[in-house]
Amino acid sequence: EDVKVGALMDVTGPLASFIPPLMNAANFAIKHVNDGGGLLTGKAVLVVGDSQAASQPAVDAANKLVNVENVPIIMGALASGSTIAAATAVTIPAGVVQISPTATSPSMTDMKDGDHLFRLVPSDNYQGEVLTKIVLAEGIKKVAITYVNNDYGVGIATTFNEAFKKAGGEVTAFEKHEDKKNSYRSEIATLSKGKPEALVVIAYASGSGSKIVKQAIEGGFFSRFIGTDGLRDDQLIKEVGADALKDSFFSAPTSPDKNDASAKLHEMFNAEYKEGADKPFVDQTYDATFLAALAVEKAGSTDRTKMSQALRDVASAPGEVIGPGEWAKAKELIKAGKDINYEGAGGSYEFDANGDVTGYIGKFVVDGETYKQIAIFQ
Amino acid sequence: MSPLLAIDGLTAGYGGLPIIDNINLLVAQKEIIVVIGPNGAGKSTVLKSVFALTSILSGSIRFADQEIAGIATQKLVPMGICAVPQTRNIFPSLTVRENLDIGTYAAPPRNRAQVEEGVLTLFPDLKQKLDQPAGELSGGQRQMVTLGRALMSEPKLLLLDEPTAGLSPAYLERIFDLILAIRQTGITILMVEQNARQALSIADRAYVLVNGRNFASDTGANLLANDEIRRSFLGGSRPS
Amino acid sequence: MMEFINFYLIPGLALGSIYALGAIGISMIFGILRFAHFAHGDVMTLGAYGTLTAVWTLGLHPLLALPVGIVFAVLSVLAVDKVFYKPLRELPTIYTVIASFGVALIFRSLIQLVWGSQNEVFIRGVQKPVVLFDLLRVSLLHLEAIAIIVGVAIALHYFLSRTQTGRSMRAVSDNAELARVAGLDTEKVVRATWIIGGSLAAIAGVLAGLDTNIQPNLGWNLILPMFAAAILGGIGKPMGALLGGMVIGLVEELSSYPWLTDEPLINPSYKTATAFLMMVILLIFRPQGLLKGRLF
Amino acid sequence: MDPVGLLFFLVGFLIMAGIYAILCLALNVQWGYGGLFNAGIAGFFAVGAYTSALLTAAPAPTHLGGFELPVLVGIIAAAVTAGLTGWAVAKICIRLKSDYLAMASIGIAEILRMVIVNEDWLTNGSLGITNIPRPFDGLLQGREADILFLAFVWVIVAIVYLVCNRLYDSPWGRTLRAVRDNEDAARAVGKDVDSFRLQTFVIGAALMGVAGALSAHYFRFLSPEATEPLLITFLVWVMLMAGGSGNNKGAIIGALSVWAIWSLTEIVTNRLPAEFATRSSYIRMLLIGLLLQFVLQKYRSGLLPERSPGIAFDKDKDKTHG
Amino acid sequence: MRFGGLAAVDDVSFAIGKGIITGLIGPNGAGKTTLFNIIAGRLFPTSGRVLLEGDDITRLPPHERSHKGLARTFQIPHEFGALTVLENLMVAGDTSRGENAFNAVLRRGLFLREERAVYERARDTLDFLELSHVKSEKAGNLSGGQKKLLELGRSLMREPRLILLDEIGAGINRTLLGKIAEKIKRLNEERGFTFCLIEHDLDYVSKLCSDVIVMAQGKVLTRGTIDEVRHDERVIEAYFGGGKYEVGT
């Protein structure tokens, strides 16, 4: 019998341009499951609900996944807002575990979720702090910050701003901007006022991020940019060109240095889909889907009540380490009653009591037409 | 000679509901035909039917021996039929000049300048308003604009729905004179009038409609002389 | 001073040109067909994608491939008008407004189905700005946009006030039934409206795409400022819309200039709001639009 | 399919449909009776949602309020603040002609949205407000609690419906429709046109605020995308036009049927063959767009068209079309 | 009253006698309608005052003038298109209690009597205007003349002290118009209503009006009985087109 795995994806709506590679990532994980022997006694089937990056469609889509499709577990949603709304209104009351690959909102940490809500990225507080270390290590003391005014941008930018100042750095400007505008030239002109050494852009490359970088270079204001995982996107290189990004660097959640999971996944991914492995959140989406399937396999049935324990079991140490794509091996081990520990492309995912993870953050630079990881921080 | 316009057994209305029922009406070349009747009798509906602005349920409308029931409104102007509707009959945001101009688009007159000259001699009031939006005109001035527009295309058949409503006596007389004059140029006229006495006095023939049906038809003079008609439709028996 | 011109004034004018090109169509459609065309932004997007396809397949420069985008956008709106809008013409226009909202959805989802929803770019990499005397530093594209809008303004004015089609348009806009009675072919006028509106929208879409990138929400994201522009100019007055577009573009960019102190006058995150505020204030004091009288 | 699951799906579906029904009834008061083209529904919805959320949520350092007041108080306050906002908006732009009013109201809704996103101290900006309670919290656990909330929502729908019906079928409603049809003539027969339009706008806005509040309580979470015009303003317009403007039953039917189109299409597109999996959401949006067109063209004056309420003592009212 | 450079009504002063039917005539574009619009409050004059029974109402909005007993009809019919004919008349009645939204929802008993009375009056008015057979028709669907009748009916429903009738006769069947004239006369004689009417049909004016004001080009040209003004040289020239076709300019 086939087993449905639910996925809440913000397919249409403001995040639409992110989704195609992430959809591939989720499908890729399911493909690995099915190629590696299937889920339980049948095949895994991904059922996608379109949460549109807004509460109301998220709740509506979750309602359908939980009640009509009867999925045992849900991967998603991506935006914090749609994740929280779906969780509080639908999945938590219904007792369905939800794993968000990307939601970073701090308020998810202390939500009364009855151990049903998990996420694979650290709460934004974390990346902001690590980014501070990376920037200072580059010898940059004076920056301007601009961030997109949504849950992603606000969270990371605020923590970075505070941590950076506390660590002795100088922030000449700290300004939010609207997504979806065509011109940010006046904003950039203002940002350049205090002669900062670099511009920190906390935004999505396919949203305002690329536009800001491009317009900043064209206007001759900045030549050095610092970005987070939202900006570390092939899209940026496509729009701005690799040359212009020589001096820029980026942070993004990554897996521990011993593990080559990420590189392996990217290779497989690009072999399958030709492109997109380097898009933001591909790793986490793959991992979340894979973990969801693992949890079902571990639970041995589609019984919803067993999922959160099973998820914790398969994700955390101790246990034999399983990497992306190693479904056959994992299935084997679970069958044998052995404990496994999934170490994904985007991190090792040791959940704390709140369902949060502390992750690893990598430092990336542009190398040719793509990004190269040059250091790892914890 | 065959009639220019022949309406035969026409039943028509709005949205499937008949308003006029089995109407027959003939207009010969160069005639002035007047239609009178109480309010809501269906007079405008008859004119609108000729202009394809109603839904025709049955019957035929022939213009110059050609069936025109069902021909799209805008195709009728080039065929030589021109209409002056009863209400909402100007383009308010266009200037008076542009309103007149519109009349020439579908059926360009042979000599535009001359026709315009003629219209302006007819309605000297419009001369000083030529560049003013027609929406700012008084009720009577609007009536002049719409008549002017219709004349600009040198029609064969002119359908007038209460052309004198709201015009002062001077214009009233002038419009009726005008109608006689344009008939001389070979234009045929079918008009609905509530200024029925004057209208009947210039009419070759007239039709009386009541409740959507033909009630009577005769020469204008005969109808005027008919006591019952006078009492029921012309406002009593005061001498005109 | 140069900073003001380089980074506020010229980008503002360029942005305004894009808004204006869209707003003209919105305003004309409003004038003739009496409804607010919510799919207009998506017509821009269609134009951009049509052009993009030509760039990909024919390897042309985007501005040379533009005619392909224009034809594509125009054909699409004509088809949509025939299938979806025309049957609703006799009803109160609110139905068509709602229909156009549905059409916007249809356009967008078709674009996503055909081209996918990732961002695309016409030209990769940073465009070198034009630098004059080491002072003036503007993007060539912006100069092109401004030149296009000037050309469009002149052509449009001539068209509306001097040509028969232009005047017929205004007549239909006043009173469609009477226009038919007067022998005007209203459907022809409607077609002309779509052709002009669709073409200008396609141009706007390509300019916007050149300025940033192309994605399925490209035009939808611009629709509100464009409506504001059309309103600002006095609805149904294309020349007013043109002016309104320029004003909205300028207000958005100039509102964050440090006019009084060293700080931006208005926090840039309220950029869009300034445009709307401007519109609301204008509506209150001059409900007939920026331009007095007829400037159709 | 699991019948229990289906039941709960239906519960969730009807809760949302109920919230939309209130919005639709509110819009019907403004547009159907009063002819006021309010295109800023999302703004009043948001004001209501935030008012109730801030008053009833648990205290939090990140935003104002958190007074943990009873939900009912929150909802009433939502009606009041949304009504007041409506009053202020109406004071400014009620004299505008329909399309201009539409734009002004969109503009004001957008400004409100930006205030909500930008003024963190008040609303916690884009991070939103969590821990918003529902009425009767704790009475039932898990998804069974949704049934209670469903009942709560539909009781409010019923009350709103009753109020709207009474308004419609009264001299007030008649005069309002007269004002809609012709302002000058209404003035000439002694009606204070501005006052009537103002009242309508305020009543509608207050009801929209109630709907907003209900949605915040339903989601237990509120963030600025709740004011997304695509989902609030436009969808509600579609619902009203599909249902039949000027008809309260039509408004509710419209809300139910369009929401069904919106929501149920996903169940269909999810059953497309695997090749379409990645595209099914676009196909769904396409389908929604086409279905809307179908409804508009098929039911030209709405599923239930406007009907004059009739005059109670006009006995021979069927003798029409003389 | 000025429109741009044009003085549509220019330094006009006159009084309308209480309880009298006054006629206002003049060539097209003389400013008659504009003058009515000023009296009824639809337009505010550039200068000058409007007094109603001694009260200055120059700045009063139209609906308040209506409450003071002033009613008017529109030259171009302004019907409430989506309301039935009956509703059109009832709207014009005095339904102040039922027009309170609060009463409409919570105290419905309060306005039943008032409604009934208005209904009865509306029925009578319909009968009189020969509109009863279309009472449930949407007013927007009426014929041109029927709309004019409706205009008249609506103003009668106000039970006003002064009624301004703007070319109520244009487009009305002359027989019916005769009856309307009688009704106006009766209302005037029996109820003391004051009328001021614009009309181009002088037979009609002469039948009704004891006092006629002639306007031309925004000014009062003369005033007197119908016979007096009919024979006034200036009137003949300006209004009847003394020499044929020499009107206006």
Ligand SMILES: Nc1ncnc2c1ncn2[C@@H]1O[C@H](COP(=O)(O)OP(=O)(O)OP(=O)(O)O)[C@@H](O)[C@H]1O
């Ligand atoms: N809104 C306006 N803007 C500009 N001019 C106007 C406006 N309304 C009326 N006029 C002008 O004022 C003058 C008087 O118009 P008014 O409607 O009062 O005439 P009237 O005496 O009622 O004529 P009629 O008997 O034809 O109805 C006319 O010349 C008209 O063109």
Ligand SMILES: Nc1ncnc2c1ncn2[C@@H]1O[C@H](COP(=O)(O)OP(=O)(O)OP(=O)(O)O)[C@@H](O)[C@H]1O
């Ligand atoms: N658009 C319409 N829809 C439905 N009924 C209509 C429509 N127009 C007119 N009617 C009805 O048709 C009947 C005849 O109308 P019509 O306009 O033909 O009358 P008429 O003879 O021209 O009257 P009048 O002299 O008053 O202009 C009227 O009872 C009217 O109510």
Ligand SMILES: [Mg+2]
């Ligand atoms: Mg008629």
Ligand SMILES: [Mg+2]
């Ligand atoms: Mg007049």
